[in-house]
Amino acid sequence: MSAINIVKPGYSRKLDLKHGCIEMTHGGGGRAMAQLIQQMFIAAFDNEYLRLMNDQACFRTANGRMVMSTDSHVVTPLFFPGGDIGCLSVHGTINDIAMAGARPCYLAASFILEEGFPLSDLKRIVDSMARAAQTAGVPVVTGDTKVVEKGSGDGVFITTTGLGVVPDGIDISGTNARPGDKIVVSGTLGDHGIAVMAFRENLSFQTTIASDTAALHELVADMVAAVPDIHVLRDPTRGGIATALNEIAQQSSVGMMLYENQLPIRQEVNAACEFLGLDPLYIANEGKLVAICCAEDAENMLGVMHAHPLGRNAAIIGEVIEDDHCFVQMQTSLGGNRVVDWLSGEQLPRIC
Amino acid sequence: MKYIDEFREGRLARQIAANIMIEADSRRHYHFMEFCGGHTHAISRFGIVDLLPGNVHMIHGPGCPVCILPIGRVETAIQLTQIPKVILCSYGDLLRIPVRNGMSLIKAKAQGADVRMVYSCIDALKIAQDNPQHQVVFFAIGFETTTPPTAVAIQQARMLGLNNFSVFCNHVLTPSAISHILQSPEVREFGLVQLDGFVGPAHVSVVIGSRPYEYFAEEFQKSVVIAGFEPLDVMQAILMLIRQVNSGRAEVENEFTRAVMPDGNLKAQSLVAEVFELRRNFEWRGLGWVPYSALKIKSTYGDFDAERRFPIAECSIDDNKACECGAILRGVKQPRDCKIFGTVCTPENPIGSCMVSSEGACAAYYRYGRFRANNPMTAENSCQQSI
Secondary structure, three states: OOOOHHOOOOHHHHHHHHEEOHHHHHOOOOOHHHHHHHHHHHHHHOHHHHHOOOOOHHHHHHHHEEEEEEEEOOOOOOOEEEEEEEHHHHHHHHHHHHOOEEEEEEEEEEEEEEEEOOOHHHHHOOOOHHHHHHHHHEEEEEEEEEEEEEOOOEEEEEEEEEEEEEEEOOOOOOOOOOOOOOEEOOOOOOOHHHHHHHHHHHHHHOOOOOOOOOHHHHHHHHHHOOOOOOOEEEEOOOOHHHHHHHHHHHHOOOEEEEEEEOOOOOOOHHHHHHOOOOOOOHOOOOOOOEEEEHHHHHHHHHHHHHHHHHHHOOOEEEEEEEEOOOEEEEEEOOEEEEEEOOOOOOOOOOOO | OOOOOHHHOHHHHHHHHHHOOOOHHHHHHHHEEEEEEHHHHHHHHOHHHHHOOOOEEEEEEEEEEHHOOOOHHHHHHHHHHOOEEEEEEEEEEHHHOOOHHOOHHHHHHHHOOOOHHHHHHHHHHHHHHHHHOOOOEEEEEEEOOHHHHHHHHHHHHHOOOOOOEEEEEEOOOHHHHHHHHHHOHHOOOOOOOOOOOOEEEEEEEEEOOOHHHHHHHHHHHOEEOOOOOHHHHOOOOOHHHHHHOOOOOOOOEOOOOOOOOOOOHHHHHHHHHHHHHEOOOEOOOOOEEEEEEHHHHHHHHHHHHHHOOOOOOOOOOOOOOOOOHHHHOOOOHHHHHHHOOOOOOOOOOOOOHHHOOOOOHHHHHHHHHHHHHHOOOHOOOOOOOOO
């Protein structure tokens, strides 16, 4: 009997997760795409909404104010110490939602895959996303996949969109900073950026620094419960704490004064910044937040943050001041003053 | 951080500041030029100006390798990228220097040129090894600090038999620039720039030693104190300069003894001498043509000289008329004297090179000291103005 005769009717070969790679057909809308969605995405993200295989997720709306945010992820390298593009894409959007003081409820994920991208890498990324979503308790309820020709992408780009609900009585916004408020960060600055940089192909140096990528919504829930009157929350991602504070200063028409010797920065991060000629204030974070609240609430909030694993190293780093020009200034450890400016272009290493 | 934190200690800084306050004679003014961009950066980043009395003035010198590179050389580098199969490797700061029509290396890259940012010339060598079908050109710039590594890269390229690697050499020499400033009419005749002494280069002096400065101290009667790039180094050097001026001395003193020897790094010097020779003349932005102020690759290593390998024409382009970079680099003007500083010329849209490099005087003023500016336009902290 020839081999072909023993194949069962309706059999289709499984995705070759070991040696296979993305082909144009995976984005073509046909069987190959259906197979990829079923065996790769639904298998990992499995939940009641996805199982219905509709082009959208349908759910009941909550009462009250909702927040929505979207974030695209294009990180190189895709895998780095402490995380990968997968968990980063889940944490990033959850954090954007949480920075309104909201409870994140649902995520949508969109993948742009480059032809030739190994399925084994995609599996690692999708599994990491699924784990991050499950740990955070925020399901990925709908998604999309596109494939671009080789050379038109960089392996994989992931866009996630999130939906959340703001508890009653909470009004957190970048416009709410007032002179006299305290500025608090939840932990050490610059870990993510340096961890990723250390792993880049053209810049490999050995370090024990890992990315701080984490979902901050539970920390935020604790903070909001203790201090409902938090004025501003923001996650200082790209552009670092300097950019986040400049944005807030501008939105609220206030100035800020930071104290250099209060900034929590790991020695390893400081050292890497020193030899690369970078400033840790401009380095990206993925699991940190900056909070601004009344001076009277600051110690209380700091106590709550210290009690949470993601806020152990929280510190008051400065205060909001009156300034018509909206400068973020810093008192240096030496005793002088300087501006902490917007990031100009990309941070480039110095030569001498 | 060991060897860093000790030199940024606030308590010691206040102590030195108090000594400067006591020892600086209130009946006179002191004018010191910090030659290096590294010092300019430290002074701005750590707010050292706030710790100095009003009669101690710091003048920013031309020691920023990006700032003094004439536009023509960048134009030539852009021309190199237009040659098929050429990969141009450059340090990051150079990518944003504007040339004609708003063109820059970063824009050339966006338009398809293969320009790669490297952290060291050895990275460029690796790119040459990995891309045997391409011609890899390293855009070499810098003072004596970055010259020895370029020499090593050229020697290694020869050892590896890499015939697709070459260097576009723009290495310049510190002592010739200092002489040029001291001999300039602005200093000698017109008294436009008052100069009592120099904060001498840190990393450059590690290579060349402290002896080359003795000539300036003697010939021009100027005090020189070689200082490290940390804020306490700079403050201590300022105090030492004040003491020299007060006692009428013009000597070379070394504050940076943890790294600088009188004779410098002889091994590095011999490497440079093996691969490079003096150029008869080289154009500096701000200083003009300065004789024997730069290096070129010796003919024995001519195979690795991009200027010999590729048919490139030398070009000289004038600075934008409104730009005061030249006067600022000579210490004749301060960034805030420039009409376009902080308005038309910002780090996002630099017109002159002093705004490009973070070691440039304009960028340092803009980034760290803008709140001191008298001009309300400049003092505005808006993200809009910089887009």
